[in-house]
Amino acid sequence: xxxxxxxxxxxxxxxxxxxxxxxxxxxxxxxxxxxxxxxxxxxxxxxxxxxxxxxxxxxxxxxxxxxxxxxxxxxxxxxxxxxxxxxxxxxxxxxxxxxxxxxxxxxxxxxxxxxxxxxxxxxxxxxxxxxxxxxxxxxxxxxxxxxxxxxxxxxxxxxxxxxxxxxxxxxxxxxxxxxxxxxxxxxxxxxxxxxxxxxxxxxxxxxxxxxxxxxxxxxxxxxxxxxxxxxxxxxxxxxxxxxxxxxxxxxxxxxxxxxxxxxxxxxxxxxxxxx
Numbered sequence: 001x002x003x004x005x006x007x008x009x010x011x012x013x014x015x016x017x018x019x020x021x022x023x024x025x026x027x028x029x030x031x032x033x034x035x036x037x038x039x040x041x042x043x044x045x046x047x048x049x050x051x052x053x054x055x056x057x058x059x060x061x062x063x064x065x066x067x068x069x070x071x072x073x074x075x076x077x078x079x080x081x082x083x084x085x086x087x088x089x090x091x092x093x094x095x096x097x098x099x100x101x102x103x104x105x106x107x108x109x110x111x112x113x114x115x116x117x118x119x120x121x122x123x124x125x126x127x128x129x130x131x132x133x134x135x136x137x138x139x140x141x142x143x144x145x146x147x148x149x150x151x152x153x154x155x156x157x158x159x160x161x162x163x164x165x166x167x168x169x170x171x172x173x174x175x176x177x178x179x180x181x182x183x184x185x186x187x188x189x190x191x192x193x194x195x196x197x198x199x200x201x202x203x204x205x206x207x208x209x210x211x212x213x214x215x216x217x218x219x220x221x222x223x224x225x226x227x228x229x230x231x232x233x234x235x236x237x238x239x240x241x242x243x244x245x246x247x248x249x250x251x252x253x254x255x256x257x258x259x260x261x262x263x264x265x266x267x268x269x270x271x272x273x274x275x
Contacts, residue, residue, distance in 0.1 A: 023274070028060040028227055030270015034078055036101065041239075041259040045091045048258075050099055050135075052082025058268055064163075066115040070123050071108070078103040084136075094144050102134040107157060123161040129179060130154050131235075138192040145193040151237075153184035153204065157211070169219045179209040184237060186257050190245070198246045202257045205238015217272065225272040232265040 033055055040048040056078030063071045084099040111125025133151040159177025166172065184204030190197040213231035220226065240257035 023065050024063065026062045026064075026272050026274045028058075028062070028270050028272045030058060030227070030268055032056045032058050032076065032078070032266055032268040034103075034264055034266035036082060036103075037263040039261055041261070046087050046089075048084075048086035048260075050082055050084050050101070052080075052097075052099075054078040054080040054082065054101060054103065056103070058270065064113055064121075064123070066113055066121060068113055070111040070113045070125060072125075072127075073109075074105070074107045076103075076105045088144050092143060098137075100134075100137040102132075104132040106130045109157060109159075111161070119165040121163045123163075125157075125159055125161065127157045128154065129157055138189075140193060147192045148189045150187045150189070151185070151204070153181050153206070153237075155179040155181045155209070159211070171217045171219075173213075173215045173217070175211070175213045175215075177211045179211055179233075179235070181206040181209060181235070181237075186240065188255070188257075194247075196247050198244075200243035200245060200255060202240035202243050204240050204257060205259065207236035207238050209233065209235035223274050225274070227268075227270055227272045229268040230265075231268065232263075235262045235264070236260065237262075 033053060035053055036051060038050045042048060056076055058074065058076040060072065060074045062073075063069070079102045081098045081100055083095070083097045085095045087093055107127055107129040109125045109127035111123045113121050113123045116122050131151075131153050135149045135151065136146050137148055139146040157177045157179050159175055161173065161175045163173045164171060184206050186202040186204055187199055188202070189199045191199050211231070211233045213229050215227055215229040217225050217227045237257070237260045239259045242254045242256050244251045245253045245255055
């Protein structure tokens, strides 16, 4: 009898870690906060940097089972004002704290989940992502004129996800991916500050980025859990082609979008429902 009890206890101890890993479909929704740090690659004394915290929200659907097909769809949106620190084209310093930003991200991943051990799963994946960034707003002052810019690009994420169950309630994960950018575009809305000017379109130089996250999941009930996720993303844009600036039908010059680098990091906190 004692031998049977000990065997049952051993089975429960080793089975509990498996129970913490979500099986099937899950829907996550919550809030997020991001520090946005953007810098253009310009020679001194010219510079253009924007940085600050942005609030947002996210929604994620995941389907994951051991030794099975994996898919994940992630949507997030952030909006707010941050600090611009730069110069005019003539080199005059400019700084203000109400630089409006709107960031949208959509990513869909496909992969396969391998069961490495009772408490450990590994999922290589590939997918498609889309980014949209609305930068700045119309402002006319005696020193400078600012206008709205719209950036958009697609990317292919190639990554690997790991999930590990510490016990029946607590699990941790980790994701690392490279984001291969393509079809980068930018529109400068010059007509907002000078009527008659065109709104030139730029083809951006495509660069490879990087993303990593560390989700921590705590199960409250069989179906509900709290998920906290610190994350970091690096992205870069290569110098664009030259685009004509026109006034009416007359070409009066040209412009280009300089190369830039962006560091983003933050924290997501939300509720997860498994079904």
